[in-house]
Amino acid sequence: MSQPVPRKFDFDTVFDDAGAVAQVSARPKRIYPLEEVEVIRAQAYAEGERTAMARLEAQQAEALSTIAQACQAALPRLAEVAHAHRIGSAELSLACGQAIADAALDAFPRAPLQAALDSLAREIESAPRLLVTVSPSLAEGLEPLLAQAAQAIGFAGQIQVRQDAGMAPAAFALDFGDGAARFDPAAAAQRVSEALQAALASEGLHAEPLIPGGDA
Structure with missing residues (x-):
């Protein structure tokens, strides 16, 4: 069996004692076929893609995380803004309702008394006496109205009208034994306001959404 012939190792670059390049061997050039070049190019393109x-x-994930954090931080503030808007809307509605009620009482000051007599007809009809306390402005010309109301509800007892200068024009008090x-417009408005404030305070920042189908 023949032994392989040893091959002498050659350095590509040879330096002299001074460190200068003494000899540079030419490196063999490799020629790549077109097909291999196309494969390499396709692989490089796919890797880059x-x-x-x-x-x-x-x-994108980082941007979505940033947006989520910003939304999470903004939600409490949005809830506060929505709650403040809800309170403002409720107070505005209450003020408008109060203005309408005042105008209605100015135009028809005896309407609440008439409504009370109608609703209390069964309680009053068997009473021996009905004491009606009103303001001086409401007392003027009130007796014919009371007599007509008494006849309508079947009240045959005695009706007495008492004037109280401290009462509001449309306020009244009924005593039938x-x-x-009693009815006091200012006190009624105060009770409505207190009930509204209590409801708003109770629901706090957890009320129903302002926009149907949205989140609070």
């Missing part, structure tokens, strides 16, 4: 897509997805009823 994968790298770019991975970088883009990472940037076994029961009593």
Whole structure:
């Protein structure tokens, strides 16, 4: 069996004692076929595309995380703004309702008394006496109205009208022995306001959404 012939190792670049390049051997050039070049190019393109897509997805995830954090931080403030808007709307509605009620009482000051007599007809009809306390302005010309109301509800007892200068024009008090009823527009408005404030305070920042189908 023949032994392989040893091959002498040659350095590509040889330096002299002074460190200068003494000899440079020419390196063999490799020629790549066109098909191999196309394969390498396609692989490099695919790798570059994968790298770019991975970088883009990472940037998108980071952007979505930033947006989510910003929204999370803004939600309490949005709830506060919505609650303040709800309170403002409720107070505006209450003020408008109060203005309408005042105008209605100015135009028809005896309407609440008439409504009370109608609703209390069964309680009053068997009473021996009905004491009606009103303001001086409401007392003027009130007896014919009371007599007509008494006849309508079948009340045959005695009706007495008492004037109280401290009462509001449309306020009244009814005393029919076994029961009593009072109406004061200012006190009624105050009770409505207190009930509204209590409801708003109770629901706080957890009320129903302002926009149907939205989140509070």
